[in-house]
């Protein structure tokens with residue numbers, strides 16, 4: 001028996017960056033995120049014949065290291081001891097700052113739970129419990145199990161859904177591929193270095209809740225200008241705290257700066273283009289559907305030939321059983 005889950009990455013409008021010292025993978029800052037519908041991770045899980053776990057991501061077998069804690073949590077929470085075969089594919093560049101760990105661990109938590117339900121005849125696990133399981137893999141994945149708009153409070157074990165995708169169907173995210181290839185410093189080690197060495201870390205953490213509260217209000221009111229301005233503060237302050245680490249942690253490339261400037265220029269011309277960045281050089285731009293073409297043009301004028309992925313608020317992850325002998329669907333890329 002094999003189960004498939006297709007899930008979209010969770011892009012933080014207000015960032016999680018830093019973990020609490022207590023507990024396992026508990027965020028130090030609250031985050032507010034949108035599901036990037038149109039970009040997808042497709043994960044297939046089954047049972048291994050030799051009782052051992054095996055993880056393949058984008059066609060390459062991975063060391064279990066990163067997955068060990070997660071799989072131990074999965075066995076404890078789901079109450080199933082057997083080995084799992086895991087095959088995951090990203091439709092967009094993985095490990096490059098497009099939040100593939102959020103969609104990856106969300107898809108994995110949901111698919112494993114469904115496999116255990118079907119195979120072992122267990123009653124359905126609640127999404128809140130699966131959000132907690134996903135968080136043990138990657139805190140941003142706790143948000144991605146819900147789709148739509150979701151929040152993860154500081155110190156929380158589980159994320160919570162805030163609005164479904166239908167809250168703001170006209171919203172778009174244009175994700176610019178500034179550089180392909182895996183990033184040099186993962187979010188996990190970058191945020192640890194920031195906490196340990198940046199003199200600005202404590203200020204970043206104490207400032208974050210006010211941005212979070214204001215951004216939730218702006219999102220509730222579908223006020224793109226207010227939300228966009230708060231988003232810019234959140235990513236700028238996150239990156240400022242990282243840049244003040246020892247050694248300094250700079251995720252930006254010249255292309256990132258060119259796109260940040262292009263967004264400012266677009267806004268100067270009355271086009272609502274609001275950028276954000278995560279632990280990598282990629283720039284993601286929030287805008288309204290009616291401005292989409294102008295935003296794409298503006299970004300491509302700044303960086304000719306730029307590859308762009310376009311997302312709209314995504315729904316809940318999809319789960320289904322894969323009939324024997326059939327191939328899983330290819331993940332959508334959002335390529336535009």
Ligand code: DP6
Pocket residue numbers: 010011012014015016017025031099101102137138139140141187188277278279
């Ligand atoms: C900058 O969730 O990838 O994308 O919990 O250590 O796996 P771990 O980190 P991860 O960090 C995401 C950081 C971010 C902001 C965000 O998604 O909130």
